[in-house]
Amino acid sequence: MATSILATSYSELRLTLSPELAPMIETAIDPRFGFAVKTLVRACPVIEAIAQDIPTDWRNDTSMKSDVMLLWDDIAGPEVLKQLTIV
DSSP states (O other): OOOOOOOOOOGGGOOOOOTTHHHHHHHHHHHHHSSOOOOOOOOHHHHHHHHHHSOTTOOOSSSOOOOOOOOOTTTOSGGGGGGOOOO
């Protein structure tokens, strides 16, 4: 089984979102569920662009496992792929 990785920068699609949004969500989750959750917020057009770029032959079944990772801006980039173990 071949492993495919789609690594594209969507920084040009970023819409202006309040920088306080992720911390507000994190603050709300912690007391509600009893644990901290690091939160990543992306605008709908960014998610839609990523979904459109996923190759049509990618699937999740017995012959292939396809996942998409959304990364924080400070670690996103082609160099992060070298740090991943793909199995």
